[in-house]
Amino acid sequence: MPKIVDHDKQRLLVAEAAWRIIRKNGMEQASVRNIAEEAGISVGSMRHYFSTQSELLLYAMNLVSERVTARIQSMSFDGPPMEHMKQLLLEFIPNTDEKMAEMEVWYAFTAKSKTDPALKKLADTVYNDIRRAVEIVITSLVKLGIFRPDLNQELEIERLYALIDGLAIHAVLRPDQMNGQLMDEALTLHLTSLCP
């Protein structure tokens, strides 16, 4: 059993090295050779952990999604429902250094996913998961009887989802202008505007 644990641990270390390369030097530099060097292991022993570069990149991309999911699953909800919903949505927004690192890597992977079928499949699953989270928020507002009855639920799901991703991407691309406080304010304002 310790052997398996070590194996998983090494895969994680390699994936984290891939993240650092992607953030520092870009996806173009995410070769097996560069990642092995960053991880401090030989190119030869990389084969024990990942058979191909594609497998490695898929694992590294999936790690972003796993970390977000783990955080959401560990959330405790014991305040006002409106606050829960905001907290849930804030998980998709890079308002800490850790989440910013994840978001930067995720952005690079989504760009690559346009021409890589395996990454595309994973990206599609994640988009659907996030959309479902946004849907839960909107339907919860409806169930609570605080959602404005003149609004179209489907359209509001898409508008809120687009807002979240827009804020997240601005935090990555315009970090001097878009910060955690501003994202929080925009999200609060938006949620409030959906309720009379």
Added chain:
Amino acid sequence: MPKIVDHDKQRLLVAEAAWRIIRKNGMEQASVRNIAEEAGISVGSMRHYFSTQSELLLYAMNLVSERVTARIQSMSFDGPPMEHMKQLLLEFIPNTDEKMAEMEVWYAFTAKSKTDPALKKLADTVYNDIRRAVEIVITSLVKLGIFRPDLNQELEIERLYALIDGLAIHAVLRPDQMNGQLMDEALTLHLTSLCP
């Protein structure tokens, strides 16, 4: 003079070949060799048009921005002001095949801009230009006396800008779910919600 025209024309052909490579095979494949082959010219003669790969990519990225600017400058405004503003904002949203091609290329370039200072500088200029366009929309609503007085203008500029980019990115990444009609509806709804 005809020589200069030809030179500019060839640069354009090369940049368009770069767009095709980026869309088809990803930024990782946008080498001078691959782009020359796609453009149907020799690697040797590429030197006449661009001294380096960086210069070529910067030109190809700037071409996206130039095309959007040209479309905005050729817009004629002769309907209700609210409709003008929506039309202006729709220019940043990929609701035609041509604009979708531009947006896909732009997305790949912004991802690369995180680790490429020259592309970053251009990206920053474009982000500021788009923010200014969004600011013009909000301040026009204020001047027309139709902007809700309880709203914060600065926050609404950022929220609208994030929404526009979120919709645009969803059109690129989730084309089966986010289409031109839905983007138009979301934008119309959002602009309407800013006015009493």
